[in-house]
Amino acid sequence: MNSTKNATMSDGLIVEKISSFEPAHIFLSDTVGVLVTINANSELGWYKAGYLQQYFGAPLGMSGLALGESRFIKLFTPTIIKMRDFPSGYQVSFDVPKYFEDCTFKIWEFIG
Secondary structure, three states, X not given: OEEXXXXXXXXXXXXXXXXXXXXXXXXXXXXXXXXXXXXXXXXXXXXXXXXXXXXXXXXXXXXXXXXXXXXXXXXXXXXXXXOOOOOOOEEEEEEOOOOOOEEEEEEEEOOO
């Protein structure tokens, strides 16, 4: 996945934050690569991009989701993650901090 989203702005203020990135892909490998970048306000010295949350659909009551690992992701830093909780058959979600005006989220699945 390689996707960019923008916050809804009005008079220079964020009125609606960027929604979570939730690839429809089901990951079959335990190893993924992630890169998160921003353009707006990148000169402010921010380093925290947010958290990547692992989950999979499960018939566990009302929510239907079983949560796995949550990993901190740094801005502008390619990161390789080896998932241990659910090594196969999982999905991921990345929540964007509310103060980001834009965000590009890239994730790769390593197979081999």
